[in-house]
Amino acid sequence: MRTLKLITALGLAGVLTCAAPFSAMAQVEKPESMDDETWLRLQDDVLEYDEIGNLVEYYNPAYRQVVQQIEINVNIYEDAARDLRESVKENMSEAGYAKDVDPVMYAVYMGTAQGYRQAAKSFEKVAGSIKSSTRHQLGMMRKMTTSGVQQMMNGYHQALASKELVDTLVELSQAAYDSTVTQSSIGMATSVDVETALKSLQSAQGQQKALEDSMRTVRQNLCLMTGWSYNADIAVGDIPEPDVSGIDGMNPANDLTRAIGNNYTLIELRGTSGKGTANYNQKMRTTDEIEGKIKTQLETLYQEILEKRTAYEAAHVAFQGAQITMNGNDLKYQMGMLGRLEYLQLKMAYLQQKAALKTAQLNLTQAMENYRWAVEGLADVD
DSSP, X not given: OGGGGGGGGGGHHHHHHOOOOOOOOOOOOOOTTSOHHHXXXXXXXXXXXXXXXXXXXXXXXXXXXXXXXXXXXXXXXXXXXXXXXXXXXXXXXXXXXXXXXXXXXXXXXXXXXXXXXXXXXXXHHHHHHHHHHHHHXXXXXXXXXXXXXXXXXXXXXXXXXXXXXXXXXXXXXHHHHHHHHHHHHTTSSOHHHHHHHHHHHHHHHHHHHHHHHHHHHXXXXXXXXXXXXXXXXXXXXXXXOOOGGGGGGOOHHHHHHHHHHHXXXXXXXHTSOOOSHHHHHHHHHHHHHHHHHHHHHHHHHHHHHHHHHHHHHHHHHHHHHHXXXXXXXXXXXXXXXXXXXXXXXXXXXXXXXXXXXXXXXHHHHHHHHHHHHIIIIIOOXX
């Protein structure tokens, strides 16, 4: 009997109270908005700097868990609303059959359809409210995580820049120790000299191990934060040289409006109630204070960029001179005009300039990223 369809609404309570438990992150499917080439690059075993944002969004475990939990909560209401909309159609159809033959059932079907329609609208509003309230939180989480991973990768390359220098220091210390032992055997060095050389070698080896341990830890965290297992065998790509020409397009005065509009602390503050004169005035004072902090921070970050650019340019000049000198030393060493110890000492000076250039490059890149993220809403106003 058609009247039996009236009891279908009773199943709604089960829909709302029996939500499925959260499960482990499933295999991510290619987003419709992403081209095949970009997606394939994300699947390879190379962590590239320009991929960090996408890797965080689609593979970071913590971010994906939050996204999936929100989707679960939204789906509960959207599924219920969709079922109710379908029930509205069915009851309206039944009402059409009963209209001329059973006025009582016609009224029942119409009333039921109206109740379902109102319930569906309520659930759709709840789903919309969840999406709206979490959109900014997700955006902030994604940006902060991306910024953090960028800084980790920058730190990894800072360490990597000094690795060749530290490895050469160990090689130099080993050569000096071996030479001292040889000299001691022919009476040209004392046991104190040997002990001193050994301590220098052990100190260099300690620096080398500490650096390698630190790099291993950072690498493991990079893997975890971008969706790989902590011990994944991946290559960590280089960080591109900073686009110095982009600095000319930065202007704290012009960028302030965007930085204020995007700032997540202000977004949260705007969403709070300001009822009552006292509360409203306090809210306005707090808003003005935060906007002032953002303005100051943008100016400070911009000045840091200018300082890092000057250091980067100076490091370029210094390295060019060191490279010319090293080319000559390489030739002399090949011709036997330099001994190994002297050559390694000269190489150390060259590697110091090389590491200084890389460090200056990475510092400028990070300074530019700090400014960009402040404009994107992450200005620190605490």
